[in-house]
Amino acid sequence: MDLNSDVGESFGSWTMGDDESIMRVVSSANVACGFHAGDPVVARATCAAAAQEGVTVGAHVSYRDLAGFGRRFMDVSPAELTNDVIYQIGALQAMAAAAGTTVRYVKPHGALYNTIAKHEQQARAVVEAIRTVDESLPILVLPGSVIQREAEAAGLRAVVEAFADRAYNADGSLVSRRLEGSVIHDPEAVAARVVQMATDSTVETLDGQTIGVDAESVCVHGDTPGAVAIATAVRAALEDAGVPVTSFL
Amino acid sequence: MDLNSDVGESFGSWTMGDDESIMRVVSSANVACGFHAGDPVVARATCAAAAQEGVTVGAHVSYRDLAGFGRRFMDVSPAELTNDVIYQIGALQAMAAAAGTTVRYVKPHGALYNTIAKHEQQARAVVEAIRTVDESLPILVLPGSVIQREAEAAGLRAVVEAFADRAYNADGSLVSRRLEGSVIHDPEAVAARVVQMATDSTVETLDGQTIGVDAESVCVHGDTPGAVAIATAVRAALEDAGVPVTSFL
Amino acid sequence: MDLNSDVGESFGSWTMGDDESIMRVVSSANVACGFHAGDPVVARATCAAAAQEGVTVGAHVSYRDLAGFGRRFMDVSPAELTNDVIYQIGALQAMAAAAGTTVRYVKPHGALYNTIAKHEQQARAVVEAIRTVDESLPILVLPGSVIQREAEAAGLRAVVEAFADRAYNADGSLVSRRLEGSVIHDPEAVAARVVQMATDSTVETLDGQTIGVDAESVCVHGDTPGAVAIATAVRAALEDAGVPVTSFL
Amino acid sequence: MDLNSDVGESFGSWTMGDDESIMRVVSSANVACGFHAGDPVVARATCAAAAQEGVTVGAHVSYRDLAGFGRRFMDVSPAELTNDVIYQIGALQAMAAAAGTTVRYVKPHGALYNTIAKHEQQARAVVEAIRTVDESLPILVLPGSVIQREAEAAGLRAVVEAFADRAYNADGSLVSRRLEGSVIHDPEAVAARVVQMATDSTVETLDGQTIGVDAESVCVHGDTPGAVAIATAVRAALEDAGVPVTSFL
Numbered sequence: 001m002d003l004n005s006d007v008g009e010s011f012g013s014w015t016m017g018d019d020e021s022i023m024r025v026v027s028s029a030n031v032a033c034g035f036h037a038g039d040p041v042v043a044r045a046t047c048a049a050a051a052q053e054g055v056t057v058g059a060h061v062s063y064r065d066l067a068g069f070g071r072r073f074m075d076v077s078p079a080e081l082t083n084d085v086i087y088q089i090g091a092l093q094a095m096a097a098a099a100g101t102t103v104r105y106v107k108p109h110g111a112l113y114n115t116i117a118k119h120e121q122q123a124r125a126v127v128e129a130i131r132t133v134d135e136s137l138p139i140l141v142l143p144g145s146v147i148q149r150e151a152e153a154a155g156l157r158a159v160v161e162a163f164a165d166r167a168y169n170a171d172g173s174l175v176s177r178r179l180e181g182s183v184i185h186d187p188e189a190v191a192a193r194v195v196q197m198a199t200d201s202t203v204e205t206l207d208g209q210t211i212g213v214d215a216e217s218v219c220v221h222g223d224t225p226g227a228v229a230i231a232t233a234v235r236a237a238l239e240d241a242g243v244p245v246t247s248f249l
Numbered sequence: 250m251d252l253n254s255d256v257g258e259s260f261g262s263w264t265m266g267d268d269e270s271i272m273r274v275v276s277s278a279n280v281a282c283g284f285h286a287g288d289p290v291v292a293r294a295t296c297a298a299a300a301q302e303g304v305t306v307g308a309h310v311s312y313r314d315l316a317g318f319g320r321r322f323m324d325v326s327p328a329e330l331t332n333d334v335i336y337q338i339g340a341l342q343a344m345a346a347a348a349g350t351t352v353r354y355v356k357p358h359g360a361l362y363n364t365i366a367k368h369e370q371q372a373r374a375v376v377e378a379i380r381t382v383d384e385s386l387p388i389l390v391l392p393g394s395v396i397q398r399e400a401e402a403a404g405l406r407a408v409v410e411a412f413a414d415r416a417y418n419a420d421g422s423l424v425s426r427r428l429e430g431s432v433i434h435d436p437e438a439v440a441a442r443v444v445q446m447a448t449d450s451t452v453e454t455l456d457g458q459t460i461g462v463d464a465e466s467v468c469v470h471g472d473t474p475g476a477v478a479i480a481t482a483v484r485a486a487l488e489d490a491g492v493p494v495t496s497f498l
Numbered sequence: 499m500d501l502n503s504d505v506g507e508s509f510g511s512w513t514m515g516d517d518e519s520i521m522r523v524v525s526s527a528n529v530a531c532g533f534h535a536g537d538p539v540v541a542r543a544t545c546a547a548a549a550q551e552g553v554t555v556g557a558h559v560s561y562r563d564l565a566g567f568g569r570r571f572m573d574v575s576p577a578e579l580t581n582d583v584i585y586q587i588g589a590l591q592a593m594a595a596a597a598g599t600t601v602r603y604v605k606p607h608g609a610l611y612n613t614i615a616k617h618e619q620q621a622r623a624v625v626e627a628i629r630t631v632d633e634s635l636p637i638l639v640l641p642g643s644v645i646q647r648e649a650e651a652a653g654l655r656a657v658v659e660a661f662a663d664r665a666y667n668a669d670g671s672l673v674s675r676r677l678e679g680s681v682i683h684d685p686e687a688v689a690a691r692v693v694q695m696a697t698d699s700t701v702e703t704l705d706g707q708t709i710g711v712d713a714e715s716v717c718v719h720g721d722t723p724g725a726v727a728i729a730t731a732v733r734a735a736l737e738d739a740g741v742p743v744t745s746f747l
Numbered sequence: 748m749d750l751n752s753d754v755g756e757s758f759g760s761w762t763m764g765d766d767e768s769i770m771r772v773v774s775s776a777n778v779a780c781g782f783h784a785g786d787p788v789v790a791r792a793t794c795a796a797a798a799q800e801g802v803t804v805g806a807h808v809s810y811r812d813l814a815g816f817g818r819r820f821m822d823v824s825p826a827e828l829t830n831d832v833i834y835q836i837g838a839l840q841a842m843a844a845a846a847g848t849t850v851r852y853v854k855p856h857g858a859l860y861n862t863i864a865k866h867e868q869q870a871r872a873v874v875e876a877i878r879t880v881d882e883s884l885p886i887l888v889l890p891g892s893v894i895q896r897e898a899e900a901a902g903l904r905a906v907v908e909a910f911a912d913r914a915y916n917a918d919g920s921l922v923s924r925r926l927e928g929s930v931i932h933d934p935e936a937v938a939a940r941v942v943q944m945a946t947d948s949t950v951e952t953l954d955g956q957t958i959g960v961d962a963e964s965v966c967v968h969g970d971t972p973g974a975v976a977i978a979t980a981v982r983a984a985l986e987d988a989g990v991p992v993t994s995f996l
Contacts, residue, residue: 010761011814012813012814012815012816013763013784014757014758015761037760040329040332043332043336044332064565066759067759067786068572068574069760071760072573072574073571073572074563074566074571074573075571075609076566076570079290080290080566083288083289083292083347086289086343086347087292087344088340090343090346091336091339092339093339093342094339094340095335095339097382098332098335098382111573132346133343133346133347259512260512260565261567263508263509263513263514264512265511265512288565314821316509316811318511321822323819323821324858325815329815360822532834537830538827538831538834539826541830577788578788581790581842582787584787584841585781585787585790585838586838588837588838588840588841588844589834589835591837592836593830593833593834595837595879595880596879596880630844630845
């Protein structure tokens with residue numbers, strides 16, 4: 001099973017997350033490209049750390065919104081979005097090459113990730129960007145999303161991901177963060193869920209049912225000490241269960 | 250003789266220069282990479298126009314200073330500068346590829362161009378960036394500059410350029426813009442000077458001497474209607490003199 | 499009748515619009531505050547020109563989006579929006595004071611203007627910002643908009659504006675820009691319409707009806723030579739009709 | 748004795764420093780204005796915290812350089828610098844007013860602080876900005892600096908500051924950070940030095956001499972847990988010595 005996490009989100013004098021620790025846990029690193037976070041120095045150092053740990057590098061592309069950390073929907077035109085994504089991938093490709101590695105997948109960030117799960121025009125703009133850069137680059141997506149459908153229709157590989165610490169509804173969607181119980185905080189509980197996803201392709205829903213989860217990657221976080229502890233527990237539990245943590249590539 | 254000019258310096262809703270006209274005049278297009286000007290939509294359209302006209306694309310890299318248009322010296326560290334330049338080249342490479350062309354040289358912009366003519370540490374940082382991306386990329390430089398020396402010492406090709414509309418001192422340096430007569434405004438006079446540079450490798454200095462000028466490229470401007478008229482006259486005069494306008498590559 | 503126009507939208511080395519000409523036409527100047535356009539040098543010079551011409555200065559507040567010129571909807575939180583607007587008004591107040599004048603009203607720009615015509619939460623956030631800075635500052639609004647209702651409910655003065663060059667539907671709304679005939683390009687026709695608005699409080703709709711228009715200000719443009727010609731014709735026609743062009747204050 | 752510290756340097760999703768703790772220690776808060784750090788939400792919350800704790804608010808103005816955190820010299824023109832500073836003070840005045848307080852002094856940040864200690868033209872540009880906004884606003888300066896001289900010559904109050912944790916040379920200048928012993932890390936040693944500054948107006952130099960120090964404010968830091976511990980020790984020691992910590996105003 002692949003584990004992916006957002007890294008390289010420091011910017012200038014501001015740091016974010018414990019990249020050093022999380023890089024020892026994951027198999028795929030979603031590296032910020034400078035539009036929501038990250039700068040060229042940070043991006044290169046992050047790619048170098050990924051190369052050092054044998055972690056696959058992905059381009060964590062975003063709306064152009066440093067002040068909002070890419071978490072605010074922006075009604076950008078398809079041409080703007082396509083070219084913003086191409087620019088970010090290209091910039092990160094150069095930083096990755098400087099660090100002795102390569103960009104091997106794309107994961108949209110934050111509000112863009114959420115938007116293209118439903119917004120056809122923006123989803124197509126992202127697909128168009130990836131196809132323009134390199135048709136062999138997979139894209140990490142929410143299962144059942146518009147972006148999954150559009151990516152696959154265009155011949156891209158869409159890698160569906162599950163969320164280690166999020167509760168699921170019976171229809172396979174995520175429980176809204178506004179509802180109680182939407183986020184699971186206990187490291188052992190989270191770890192056990194991920195093992196179940198990896199070994200049985202199932203997960204317990206918030207209301208106690210068991211549903212199928214067919215993920216090729218599981219998203220973990222590294223932005224707080226608690227998050228790193230959870231991610232570490234997930235990796236340890238997978239390895240204990242005989243599931244190697246390895247890239248989906 | 251190569252003619253180069255700065256293009257792609259529009260940004261969002263702001264336009265700058267008459268890129269459409271200048272692209273029909275030059276053989277090399279210095280395309281802004283987003284740090285002093287240009288955005289992904291503009292960069293791609295500019296590269297597409299260059300490809301259409303058979304013009305070679307160069308990365309016009311800069312300090313990160315949109316508000317100052319890259320015209321203000323910034324005391325950046327070597328690591329920041331190296332990585333900022335790598336990032337910009339990589340981003341433009343992706344935009345160029347999307348437009349069906351490639352980045353084939355680098356020209357530093359504005360304050361960075363002037364700084365690395367004298368500032369060893371920043372010059373080396375730029376050289377390091379280009380070497381990291383692609384050792385075969387030439388860099389356009391001021392003749393006799395520190396960046397020329399550092400680039401050549403590192404094994405890069407340094408392409409020296411002359412300035413079509415600038416007066417020269419007897420030592421081959423440019424007459425300061427603060428002095429009267431530093432800029433030549435008459436299109437025919439400028440054109441005649443460039444023809445002399447191209448055919449005799451000489452130029453008349455402000456005080457009436459004739460000195461050698463050994464340029465592989467001549468820089469022309471496209472930011473005003475007057476500048477475009479001059480550039481157009483330069484090209485016509487070169488062609489009339491039997492000097493083809495063609496890339497230094 | 500008041501005439502208002504967007505000014506101060508140059509940024510760094512990029513210029514936009516013919517502010518010098520439009521400043522001799524209007525009675526109210528919507529001065530960009532740096533979030534979609536404008537920088538401190540431009541803002542101060544624009545305020546100084548307004549002071550010189552006896553034109554009232556308003557704060558043209560926007561989403562934080564230079565790359566998009568404030569024309570893209572952004573899903574900002576109420577707290578972000580309120581504080582972004584307060585910040586912009588305060589910054590412009592200082593530039594206006596430096597130029598010997600004061601900020602006397604607020605006009606939201608672009609996507610923010612359009613959004614708060616319908617979006618209650620963002621409308622309230624803008625109202626909250628103005629109330630926090632100075633409850634006596636009027637806000638320029640689209641007639642019948644959510645922002646008009648919210649501003650008035652909060653005790654602010656909402657100044658409704660008409661659009662000189664836009665066609666109207668029978669219900670008083672603007673004809674969509676996507677439809678033919680939505681924008682009127684003939685200076686004399688536009689001027690005649692504004693005179694009718696000012697003297698009869700009516701306007702002809704696209705389908706030939708006459709409806710009431712109760713505007714305290716008319717918006718004109720200065721971003722193209724054609725726009726300045728229209729604005730100039732509007733002012734001349736108003737003066738010929740004995741309608742003084744004067745601020746709504 | 749006044750204690751001042753830099754606060755409000757978080758930006759968007761990035762946090763910096765322990766403002767909550769440092770605000771209980773200092774009497775003067777240098778609040779970032781958005782050019783090197785800080786955003787409108789952060790600035791307002793920081794001013795509100797200062798108001799709550801009875802701490803005086805100052806405008807911590809900077810070069811426009813978020814990526815470099817204002818720590819890189821920029822060769823801005825006097826007109827740009829003057830207007831950038833006016834803009835920042837005005838913006839912070841609005842945020843402070845929204846938080847129930849006012850901006851009562853100015854402290855230049857980072858590279859700007861260091862530059863105007865020596866650079867006459869930039870020093871005058873900052874003085875011009877403050878005079879334009881409000882001649883009664885004092886400016887915090889390095890003793891013996893060009894900015895002190897220029898501010899005083901222009902009729903501004905220049906408040907000289909000492910540095911709690913920095914070693915001094917015999918001529919009263921700070922020991923370069925590149926030299927061993929330039930920064931003092933022991934909280935008790937730092938606290939004792941500040942008490943000596945406050946009660947005897949003297950300090951021990953790195954080479955063991957005692958020199959006069961005539962500071963109206965002492966700068967402490969809050970960006971690391973160690974820095975907060977030092978600042979807290981300084982305040983406690985001053986109070987133990989019967990020296991009230993109170994604004995220079």
